[in-house]
Each structure stands twice: as structure tokens, then as C-alpha cells.
Amino acid sequence: MTGTWWEAVLFWSLGAVAVAAGWAVFRTDSMARATYALAASFVAVGAQVLLLHLDYVGVVTVLMMVMEMAVMAVYMVMFMGMNPALMPMSMVHSRRTSIGLAVGTFLVLGGGALLVPWPTRRGSPAPDLTASLGEAVMGSKMLVMLVVSPVLFATIVSALVLALPRSRYDRLGADLRRRPADDPQPGGVGR
Amino acid sequence: MPEVVAVPPGWAVLAVLLVALAGWWSASLDARVSGGGWSAPVAEVARLLRQRRRTLLAADRLLWRLGGGGLLVVALLMVAVVPLGRWTLADLGVGVVWFNAMDVLVWALVWMAGWGPNSAHALVGGYRFLAQAMAYELPLMFALTAPAVAAGSLRLGDVVAAQQESWFVLRMPVAFAVFCTCVVAFSVRGPFAAAAGTDIAGGVLAEVSGVDRLLLLAGRHALLVAGSAFAVVAFLGGGAGPWLPGWVWTLVKTFALVSVLVVAGRRLPSLRPDRLVEVGWVVLLPLTLLQLLVVSVVVVVG
Amino acid sequence: MTLQAVLVVAAALFSVGLYGAVSQQVVVMVMMGLELMVNAVVLAAAGLWWFLAPTPDGHVLLLVVLAAMTVEMAMGFAVATVLHRSRGADTTDSTTDLNR
Numbered sequence: 001m002t003g004t005w006w007e008a009v010l011f012w013s014l015g016a017v018a019v020a021a022g023w024a025v026f027r028t029d030s031m032a033r034a035t036y037a038l039a040a041s042f043v044a045v046g047a048q049v050l051l052l053h054l055d056y057v058g059v060v061t062v063l064m065m066v067m068e069m070a071v072m073a074v075y076m077v078m079f080m081g082m083n084p085a086l087m088p089m090s091m092v093h094s095r096r097t098s099i100g101l102a103v104g105t106f107l108v109l110g111g112g113a114l115l116v117p118w119p120t121r122r123g124s125p126a127p128d129l130t131a132s133l134g135e136a137v138m139g140s141k142m143l144v145m146l147v148v149s150p151v152l153f154a155t156i157v158s159a160l161v162l163a164l165p166r167s168r169y170d171r172l173g174a175d176l177r178r179r180p181a182d183d184p185q186p187g188g189v190g191r
Numbered sequence: 192m193p194e195v196v197a198v199p200p201g202w203a204v205l206a207v208l209l210v211a212l213a214g215w216w217s218a219s220l221d222a223r224v225s226g227g228g229w230s231a232p233v234a235e236v237a238r239l240l241r242q243r244r245r246t247l248l249a250a251d252r253l254l255w256r257l258g259g260g261g262l263l264v265v266a267l268l269m270v271a272v273v274p275l276g277r278w279t280l281a282d283l284g285v286g287v288v289w290f291n292a293m294d295v296l297v298w299a300l301v302w303m304a305g306w307g308p309n310s311a312h313a314l315v316g317g318y319r320f321l322a323q324a325m326a327y328e329l330p331l332m333f334a335l336t337a338p339a340v341a342a343g344s345l346r347l348g349d350v351v352a353a354q355q356e357s358w359f360v361l362r363m364p365v366a367f368a369v370f371c372t373c374v375v376a377f378s379v380r381g382p383f384a385a386a387a388g389t390d391i392a393g394g395v396l397a398e399v400s401g402v403d404r405l406l407l408l409a410g411r412h413a414l415l416v417a418g419s420a421f422a423v424v425a426f427l428g429g430g431a432g433p434w435l436p437g438w439v440w441t442l443v444k445t446f447a448l449v450s451v452l453v454v455a456g457r458r459l460p461s462l463r464p465d466r467l468v469e470v471g472w473v474v475l476l477p478l479t480l481l482q483l484l485v486v487s488v489v490v491v492v493g
Numbered sequence: 494m495t496l497q498a499v500l501v502v503a504a505a506l507f508s509v510g511l512y513g514a515v516s517q518q519v520v521v522m523v524m525m526g527l528e529l530m531v532n533a534v535v536l537a538a539a540g541l542w543w544f545l546a547p548t549p550d551g552h553v554l555l556l557v558v559l560a561a562m563t564v565e566m567a568m569g570f571a572v573a574t575v576l577h578r579s580r581g582a583d584t585t586d587s588t589t590d591l592n593r
Contacts, residue, residue, distance in 0.1 A: 008494045011499075012502075015505075018536075019506055019509060022510065022529050026512065026513045032306050033251070038528060041506070042528075048499075048502070051494065052539045052543040054552065055283070057556070060288060062295075063292035065528075067298060068528075070299045071325075075521050075573060079521050079574075092516040093516065097516075102508040102509065102511050102512035102515075109500070110501050110504040121544060123546050123547060124547065125543075129547075129552065130345060136550065136552065140549075141550065141553045151560070151564065159567045159570065159571035160571075162568075162571035162572065163571040186466075187465065187466060187469025189474065
């Protein structure tokens, strides 16, 4: 259960990469580098999750997070009003408080992790973990998925409603009859 | 058909050689179709190896190099889960998702290759690729889901084994067509080459020179090869075929598909990225969802 | 590799994320800090799952964490876009409407 020595070495190196990349996010002056440092942190954690035998979750973490960070980079470049890449400057407030808070949190959480007498393992892993996950999601834990899917759908709709500056009236006119639609970027389907 | 078995990691060398061979074939055919000679890649490689690297003011070297060299690495990581006949390098239980995660890395790498040189044309190319990637990724995901649903497994060995009676290309032609389209798209070629378009002076290729350019171009060919190899396993029955052993069939099919995609990519006109994006969202995505619905119903009923 | 090791790494990641979320001025950078904290939660949950109770229930919980991360990100991007569009603001200090 504790694994071999090379697993331990791999785990600690990945952990060092994850934390160092996470730290680099807030230290670098370049927006692109900050974003992809976070992506590197996620990839390292994804690999650690693979070491913990959660193949599906590990690979999906890498998939989702790299995708998200690729999009995040665009937002960083768009929305960083003061551009530290062009003009290095401090972009932090209440620096002392946050460092104290972070160190305190680490001491409490890390100390807890080491001092709490963790219970021994209950149950044993299924032979095919991915298949058991699928059966759980489509069987006894179906309610979870039934809740998650509408939440994700609601997120898509509400995020679009929030972010879109134009409505269908802007596209199709007050009576919704304008054809072709007035789009800033005409698409290839010709609606 | 015998079960797929994992081989020791040393065989990775052979996998790299095979990818290199198929990539070379792709480059030669590409040169031939576009009007050059079969040997054009030889001259091009020799020229790029001698060419001096261009340096630019305030370029982000780290991200630029990562973006240029990374494509090749990603292509090799994709091939790692693809079985060759009855052997595979990594018999991953989540092989299909692995392939998908690797092709998402291409988003980041192409954008980095565009961001790195600190040049406007290259940056426009990087943004174009991201916009296009958003449009092709969801159809690609659902096209990948279809064979996994039909096989009832994310393991590529099981996907091959499920095609003993009939290849998935016959049962899910739309998913196959969309997948091939997306392979051409993530290898930034043919109609989807807007990120490296001539209208923006080569886009992500505008500033890159010497060995970096060689790596980037080789990475594009390797991605096409990796995508085709995956398509062969997921849709064309893998090593299934008469007389010859499985690994030969896998190679033959991969080379054939690479050739088709290279020639088709050259024959079809380039599309404007804004048009392409809407086609991806409004046409391809519903098509693949319908295909997935049909496949799922057949699996449940049949 | 023990449970303690996993949790210590997760605690370090969480603290770095917390530092970022509290100290950064720009909305998008605050989101990056939050992401890093969720990253730590994923790692800790995976460790607890494997070393304490490797049942499908915990596996499902991890999927829920990933879904929550997606929702956080999508809404964060939407809110950042609205803030930027409606008042040209990109820092948390200029959006303190609820701070009265």
C-alpha cells in the first residue's frame, strides 16, 4: 500500500514541481508564464493522482486544466489592465497579512496531517477502478450525476447570459425578422 | 484475436522510429502533392539544420521552445497507448481519455509557439488556433466517445477486440469522418491551417527558424501520424485483416490514412477561421451527438 | 509515499493558493489562487481516498470536486468579463460594492 521507493521519489519530485510551479504563478511578471505555471502545477498533481491509482481522475484533471489554462491565458492578456509583462510592478495588496495567513494555514494543515492519528484503511479497491466508478455513477450514485448535469447546464446558460453583450434583438432586429443576422463576425453557416 | 499485451519500455525506440518513418512519408507526399519533388524534405531538413536561429527582442524563449518542441513529444505520448497489432507500449485502462488529454496539450503548445516570439503575426496565429481548437475539440471528444461506448471500455485493446465482427467505421461513419477532420485540425494542416496561414505571413511559423522550425514542422507531421494511428485502432479494426500479421496491417492502414489525409488536406481550400468555428459548433457538434445517441441506443438494444 | 506525505504536499499547495487569493489585486489572478486551492483539495481527496477508504463513493466525490472547479472557473470568467465591460475594472479593490 505504501508503494516502492521509486514511487516515493517520483511522488516527492512531482510534489516539489507542483508547489514550485504554484509559487511561480504569483512571482513571475509574465502573464503567459503565470498561467502556464499553474497548468504545470495541475499536470504535476494529475500525475500524483495517477500514482494514487485514480487513473481516470488524474488524466481528466490534466485534460481539463490544460484546456482551462489555455483559455485562462487569453483572459489574462485581455483583462490585466496594468500589464506587468511590459512594466514590472507589484500587483499585490496586504502582502504581510497574506504571507502570515498562508504560513499559518500551512502549519495548521501540515501539523494536522502529521499529528492526527489516521484510521486504518477500510474496504479494498475494486480490480478495475474506472469500471467501478462508471458503475457507481450510473447505479447507486446516479443522483449525484443527476444533480451535477443540470448544475453544469445552468452554469453554461448563466455564464453566457452574464458575459454576452448582445441579445438576439441586436442580431435579428426588434421584430426578430432580420435576415441575415447582423453579427460582428459572420459565421460559415450563413444563418 | 489475441489479447493486447504491454511490451517493455525499451521498445519505445521502435515506436519513435516508426513514427519518424510515417512522418517522413507524410512530409514527402505533402511535398509531392504541393508541386515539389519526393526528395524536397531531405533538402528542407538539411537547410533548416544549417540555418541560424533568429533572435527577437523580448521574446519569451522558454514558452517559445516549449511550444515548438512539445508537439513532437505530445505525438509520441499519443502513440504510446496505440496498440501495434497485439503489442502496446502502455496498456492504459483509460487510453481513450489519455489520447484526448494529449491532444488538448496541443492547444497550449501552439498558443505558446505563437506567444513566444513577441511578434504580432505569430500571436494572431496562436489566437486563431485557440478559437479553432474550441470549435473542433467538443466534436472530437464526442467522436472519441462513440467507439468507447460501443466497446464498453476506455482501454484501446478492448476497443480493437470489439471490432472483430465489423469495423467501427461501418457502424459509426459520422464519428470516423469527424475524427479524421479533427486530426487534420489539431495537426494545423489543410483547411485548418489558418494558424499558420499565408495571410498572416505564416502565423505561428512566421518567426521560427532553424532547428526550432524543423521541430515544429516535424511535430505537425507526427501529430497527423499519431492521430491516424489512433483512428486505425479506434475505427478501422486495428490489426484486423487477412493473411498478414496484425502489426503489418496496423502499419499499412496507418500509412494509407496518413496519405489520404495529406492529399485531402492539400486538395481542399483553406477556410477562414471565423467561418470554421461556426461550422464546428453548429454542424459538427450536433452531428457527433446524434451519432453518439445512435451508437448508445444500438448498444443498449442490440 | 504515505498519507501524511500526500497531505503535507496538499497543505503546501493550499497555502500557496491562499496567499495568491488573498494578496492578488487582479480578479483573474485571484481566480488562479482559488484554482490552486482546489488543486490541493483534489490531491488531498485522492490521498484520503486511496489510503483510508478506496470505495467508489469517494471516487464519485472527486468527480464532483472537478465539476465544482469547472463551475467556479466558468462563472469567474463570466463575472470578470462583465466587470471589465461595465466599468473597465480589473482589480478587486475597485469592485467593493458589497463592502459597506
